[in-house]
Amino acid sequence: MTTKTAATPAAQQAGPPQRRFTINLRQSGIYIAFALIVLLFTVLTDGALLTPQNISNIIVQNSYVLILAIGMILVIIGGHIDLSVGSVVALTGAICAVLTVQMGLPWPLAVLITLLAGAVIGAAQGYWVAFFGIPAFIVTLAGMLVFRALTLTVLGNQGIGPFPDQIRTLANGFTEGYLGNVGLGPLGGADLLSLLVGVAVVAGFAFNQWRNRKARLAYGQVVDPFPIFVAKIALAAAVVLAVVVQLARFRNLPWVLVLLAVLALGYSVMANKSVFGRHIYAIGGNLQAATLSGVKVKQVTFWVFVNMGLLSALAGVIFAGRLNQAGPTAGNAFELDAIAAAFIGGAAVQGGVGRVVGAITGGLIMGVINNGMSLIGAPSERVMLVKGLVLLAAVAYDVWTKRRGRA
């Protein structure tokens, strides 16, 4: 017992109360950084970054990485990593191509089977990680090789395409202008349905925030002062509406944006408000404490990997649909983009911390950097250089704020 005397008093020098402030800075820093990066490239590209068509491009081009990032952030919060997602994207794309192009199955059935295949792949890896106790790094590194090999086997080393129109539309297409266009004065014509959806989203968001606020007040909790509450909603509404207006002026809402919005909302709620989501945070935050609190650590870990496989399959279908072909090199290095998105978005390296919206923002930051730099004609090696440095800077910032919080 005497050996512990050194550790015991250290327990009493826990950090000062200012930590609350740094936590907020850690969480909001990413959004400020995103705003600054958008601003920077808007200036550098003379506004070309925010033109209707370009916004649409950024969303469509990055959709699959964003979907992967949603699954990856949960894996990372749980204290693991998944290196296999790029190969799973390729394999599931290939499965979808075989089912639709070669076997002629109806596209909804083919997509369903593909998603199931993704879940099975996730379950296979989750088994080794959760129940067998092999580090996820190793299991998914093996998976990366195995699933790439299976892709090549399934495809016979060549691309399969073209995909049915519906799958291509999901990946690449836009909602139809069911309600026609309206004039927006100097901005020209815009799709009425897209605008209405945008307004409905903003209204729903505002209503939900207001309801939460009322409930919290009823429970006697502290809430933001009313003007700040209104200002926050107004800011969010302005951003959403601006994006929607730009998209409506181009070609309506991309289907993948609709899909992404649903996933982002669903997974955010799941992570924060479900028992399952809370258990992921508990496991990543302190495995032993979670175990001793009765969390079923193995089951939760297993399902996190099943979910990652499912989302990888979804990304696989969308990526293949976008290229209109399932190719042997599809999804190369996607795992790195997804992991980078999660860490740029504020995930902690040791697990237990991270937000779904943060990971999506992290993915968008990389997407904007990619897009903005190609608009100003930067060579691809420089884009890679900048992305690498951004990742390093983001994690360094995270470590730095944490250390400052403790010191």
Added chain:
Amino acid sequence: MSDEILVMRGITKRFAGVTALHDVTLSVRRGEIHAICGENGAGKSTLMKVLSGVHPHGSYEGDIVFEGEPCAFGGVRDSERRGIVIIHQELALCGQLSIAENLFLGNERAKRGFIDWNRTNHAAGALLARVGLRENPTTPVHDLGVGKQQLVEIAKALAKDVKLLILDEPTAALNDDDSAHLLDLLDGLRDEGITSVIISHKLNEVTRISDSITILRDGRTIETLPAKDVTEDRIISGMVGRDLEHRFPPRTPKIGDEVLRIEDWTVHSPSQPDRVVVDNANLVLRRGEIVGLAGLMGAGRTELAMSVFGRSYGVGISGRVVKDGREIDTRTVRKAIEHGLAYVSEDRKRYGLNLIQDVKLNVSAAGLEKLATRGWVNENEEHSVAERYRRSMNIKTPSVATPTASLSGGNQQKVVLAKWMFTDPDVLILDEPTRGIDVGAKYEIYSIINDLADQGRAVLVISSELPELLGLCDRVYTLSEGRITGELDRAEATQERLMHHMTQGQTS
């Protein structure tokens, strides 16, 4: 004075406001075996860490004079260069490496940067002969039992031309044969002129082997005795002192029926499956009763508690857990919680809290299902629950949304207690509930424990502080080497009696 190899004078060591050592004096004669005795937390290991440079010069006050020269060690390497070698309780060997590699780690027998394996293995063989270990020097260390690993550690010290050998609880993890061999070896080293300082709880070993005994209590030197003619009882009375320095909130126990019975509970060590850690233990807890579990380091207290709570420790577990007259299944933590058990671990940072998350999430962690309908957590309800405990337990935090890492030890402990109170358990096992907590917060924790008992719950308190057990508990079990060696009611329990039972068993 010339025969004193080591003099430590006026050593004071503080950790963030807590004084671990207060003006401690120790003088060791050349060629003797000097034992240091004291309760858990008395400052024995801290003193040895000061001596060996683990706590470097400048981080403590006072002087160290070794072989007549004042010393200012900046680290372990400095003290080793002077011939002071410390062997810690947790052995510092690389299991995958061979005995010979371990012996000369950091001290390699090399020629121009390349290891001379012939010389290494030859020298290793000679060292092993000195400690009486008959093993091939190329055997990997993890193939050896703990007793032999201990010998490798001593051989490693001899390889460094040790003059003063410090052993921290060398026999705590050893069986009787290995212990006896080790003590014989120390006797032999004394004849070779090597001075040893040995920290041990096993008083029979202390009286058998040592030449003088220094007793520490609460970070102070109490006395140094010549070991000749000293009895174990004499040492115990020095270790425990007389005063009950802590105050305890008053309580009138209302003890009800038996709620939990542990029968014939036996647990084996997961790292050495043939070693019995808890040996046929029987305990009974009643409603409204606070029961203490006393035992020295390594007696198996935490192992007993954690093995009952969802088999969180140990292998080869046998025995029965009976609650309200019916045997219950506590094979998983989940089941244990469902049967109304709660376990507050001794190391709240490692096993109790999710430090990066806020107070609210930690309070709800074990009882999250109670806040959820169909898998969805009612966050507002969660917030009010946390807020309720913050007020009722006086948890000092800016808000329940503050990360637990920024709370003081006492308030962190209250958060852990709140987490378990929210599961509404019938039986709480509190493992060292006041470790690392200042006196004021201790009083609050004691009050909470009293309240829990008054609500009709049974509380089992594991503590290294005997005054705490005497002040808090209605009944105290003593544990020694995995066996229940005594059961004393509040009226008959004294520190001396408890210590007697806690150290017995080694003699038999």
